[in-house]
Amino acid sequence: DIQMTQSPSSLSASVGDRVTITCRASQGISNYLAWYQQKPGKVPKLLIYAASTLQSGVPSRFSGSGSGTDFTLTISSLQSEDVATYYCQKYYSAPFTFGPGTKVDIK
């Protein structure tokens, strides 16, 4: 099965900072990659699908890029409401594995 890794596992940044999270697949998955945001005590929320397509209603400060095995999620200007854990997920074929998550908080 294809394994998903994320780095870093956690990060602390200041409001207004540019934040980048990396996700890597152990084999190529084309662009079948999604990013989710899960705030504490809340349900996961889809941010990006097809590696770079912003889900409706998601702020434009979120963006995604990549194809094949290497992907990134970027928050262009971190806001206090972005404190959350971010997960990547591959859906190229089952199992639809999630990455281990990256916890983002405010410095």
Next chain:
Amino acid sequence: EVQLLESGGGLVQPGGSLRLSCAASGFTFSSYAMSWVRQALGKGLEWVSVISDNGGSTNYADSVKGRFTISRDNSESTLYLQMNSLRADDTAVYYCAKGRGAIRGAFDYWGLGTLVTVSS
């Protein structure tokens, strides 16, 4: 408005069984793949199972294969997860999630989850 409402969670002894349901509304249920995802307390997301739009194709995580069965009733817009031979490490919040496509796709809507606790 899309809504997914899980039910059926609870406390069960190791080796026991439980059937989860997810009632869907606000979209054409029969046109989309549906999945179950679980999350143990303080842990990450774990994909459990997927079923295609017409129920003709199913897949499972290795951790539940042979013990869990996913099914759907498109006439009732309801998704199910039959869980047998439950173990302590199956304890988690179980979410149902709607895929963006008929067979696969990112999960654009999630239910609020139902808690399953496996303990004696």
